[in-house]
Amino acid sequence: MNIDMIRAAAQRLEGHARKTPLLSSPFLDEIAGRRLFVKPECLQHTGSFKFRGGWSALSAMDEATRQKGVLAFSSGNHAQGVAFAAQQHGVPAVIIMPADAPQLKIDNTRALGAEVVLYDRAKESREEIGARLEAERGLTLVKPYDEPQVIAGQGTCGLEIAQQAADLGISEAEVVVCCGGGGLTSGIALALEADAPGLKVRPAEPEGFDDVKRSLASGQIETNPAMSGNICDAILTPAAGDLTFPIMHRLCGPGIAVSEDECLHAMALAFLRLKLVVEPGGAAAMAAALFHGDELEGDTVIATISGGNVDPEMFTRALQSYAR
Amino acid sequence: MNIDMIRAAAQRLEGHARKTPLLSSPFLDEIAGRRLFVKPECLQHTGSFKFRGGWSALSAMDEATRQKGVLAFSSGNHAQGVAFAAQQHGVPAVIIMPADAPQLKIDNTRALGAEVVLYDRAKESREEIGARLEAERGLTLVKPYDEPQVIAGQGTCGLEIAQQAADLGISEAEVVVCCGGGGLTSGIALALEADAPGLKVRPAEPEGFDDVKRSLASGQIETNPAMSGNICDAILTPAAGDLTFPIMHRLCGPGIAVSEDECLHAMALAFLRLKLVVEPGGAAAMAAALFHGDELEGDTVIATISGGNVDPEMFTRALQSYAR
Incomplete structure (x- = not known):
């Protein structure tokens, strides 16, 4: 770094x-x-500011990796930043959000072109869902800060x-x-x-x-x-x-x-x-x-x-x- | 023009x-x-945007005229734009406002360094007050648009x-x-x-x-x-x-x-x-x-x-x- x-x-x-x-x-x-x-x-x-990091991560990937799409866990600013950066790059974004997230945030993230996958906070692990999507669809996880x-x-x-x-x-x-x-x-x-x-x-x-x-x-x-x-x-x-x-x-x-x-x-x-x-x-x-x-x-x-x-x-x- | x-x-x-x-x-x-x-x-x-016009008017005056100060009739955006432009030029601004203007607007205009002269809308003419101040103090009127x-x-x-x-x-x-x-x-x-x-x-x-x-x-x-x-x-x-x-x-x-x-x-x-x-x-x-x-x-x-x-x-x- x-x-x-x-x-x-x-x-x-x-x-x-x-x-x-x-x-x-x-x-x-x-x-x-x-x-x-x-x-x-x-x-x-x-x-x-999250759009900066989202764009940076997307634009730094090699073309084949990026085309398969990206994944993020977030119901907030990081989700929107990654979703819009992916949309502008013309590649898929999957955002994993808790099912009880505010409907407006879900709607906004979808409106920015992302696929929203909802999970039950009490019964499911978002990390397990993410790992499955990474494996099945070749998505790349964009972590929020580290x-x-x-x-x-x-x-x-x-x-x-x-x-x-x-x-x-x-x-x-x-x-x-x-x-x-x-x-x-x-x-x-x-x-x-x-x-x-x-x-x-x-x-x-x-x-x-x-x-x-x-x-x-x-x-x-x-x-x-x-x-x-x-x-x-x-x-x-x-x-x-x-x-x-x-x-x-x-x-x-x-x-x-x-x-x-x-x-x-x-x-x-x-x-x-x-x-x-x-x-x-x-x-x-x-x-x-x-x-x-x-x-x-x-x-x-x-x-x-x-x-x-x-x-x-x-x-x-x-x-x-x-x-x- | x-x-x-x-x-x-x-x-x-x-x-x-x-x-x-x-x-x-x-x-x-x-x-x-x-x-x-x-x-x-x-x-x-x-x-x-009124600050643009205020600054333009103040900065176009010859130095002797500007030093005597400026005058505006307004309780709104033009008043604040002229007051701040005058303050930044280091010259006096007198803003003529109706006595029943909201206290916050009066306070804000004063806080931007202007002298606020209040008048009674029912009994007084702001134009007469303005003309008197122009004559007595050599102030220059900055009109809001024309x-x-x-x-x-x-x-x-x-x-x-x-x-x-x-x-x-x-x-x-x-x-x-x-x-x-x-x-x-x-x-x-x-x-x-x-x-x-x-x-x-x-x-x-x-x-x-x-x-x-x-x-x-x-x-x-x-x-x-x-x-x-x-x-x-x-x-x-x-x-x-x-x-x-x-x-x-x-x-x-x-x-x-x-x-x-x-x-x-x-x-x-x-x-x-x-x-x-x-x-x-x-x-x-x-x-x-x-x-x-x-x-x-x-x-x-x-x-x-x-x-x-x-x-x-x-x-x-x-x-x-x-x-x-």
Whole structure:
């Protein structure tokens, strides 16, 4: 896993993934107590950065392998990113989702051209179903984060941050990244190490699901006690990956844990001041930048917004609580 | 009023106004029945395209005039665009607003560095107050649309559309523009005439406030019967301007009138599929592209989103009605 893989992914993504802008607002600078720039990956295809990793993985396969199709386990952003990348490549995608997933997510994934295979969480193993489909149909599994070409794809977001910061004359800043399994965080960290060494990555996680923060402190991979029970569903993962953690350990500053209310507040501020739709997990880094300034250093912070796939009910809750 | 003024404005805006992207979604293409690209000026500074015109007007003044400060009548997007452009230039801005304007809008305009002068709509004339301030303090009035340098600033949005369409290989398309007084519409039309003559502008307006549609049909400036009574407040104007109408008459195809419900529906789709916060008037062009396809020609339509300054209550109404 190295910078050359990220640069190669950037070439493959050229003209396919969106280069998202860096946005700011004087109102947010005032709350943050320093200059705050936001990298809105909610504006990426399928509404999250996951399209970058999906496209990178698909485009890196040899033609014969790719033609047989790809497989992913997900009911969320990774599923949509892989499904759309496969559709754009003209190859099959099979997404394995729990039968009790929201109908809207099932419908959306199908509408992006994927075959959705539903399983019963209580009685079936998604891994067994996946292994059978891999064997029978020659599908290739695209893992959500612990996969070199996926990390390389997410790292292209970091190349853009490095370039955009340079264009603004920014050579030193903290870059706060919404962190689940660490694919985006480690990819951005590698890109910045090469292209903007004065920009340091800080992972942001939900309180109670701050395995990466604890892992960075202890020096080994720690786990979360649960996989649910927090509104930041997009970044709830059991633990960082075997590929992503060593990169984060080498390159990242201490993690920052944010509360659910801080995420809802950040969502409301993104609505008011940036005109962006952000999902709870996608608001974690912005929440850290806005409300944990005492854990940050320097006069400039850049916060990623990792996604915007939020239900109307949750979005309305954020507005009713904090858009005043 | 000509293309050279727009190109000169683009040079003055370089590094100050945002170049907004062109966004799309396969879900929206399907509803529109053709390829739909969206130009989201809600992502512009202060949440609307008005910052372009404000910056253009301020930056075109001679230094002595500018230093004395500027004046605007507005409680909406134009006020914020002028206030922020003045603040960034380091010169005073006075915004004359009705005393019964929402407190949030007054607070926001003040927070952007402007002095807000309130007047009593029933007893006072804002024009008299403005004339007095112009005389006493040497302020220069920045009109919202019927002003050459303002039109030139809004036209920079059209230069970007021309370039972005060329990058996508699009040489023919209808470009639907949210239309109030016609500053954005005429500016974009002039830019496209020069740089992308296969792209034709179509003004979009609220039903019952479709003065430009009627004016284009009759060949003379028609007026609206009222200035309120529609949720598309940002684009309710008494009539097109003496400068903007002749340009629209020469260059635009027929106007399209959209209903309030179509605007709310477009807002919900922008939330779901583009992760953008759009105000009702800002959604008029997108509503025309999505729901008035029979009034459009060709396989590609580009719709401007003119702004995103919407109250949480109105946004929630759009989601509750149409985000399913």
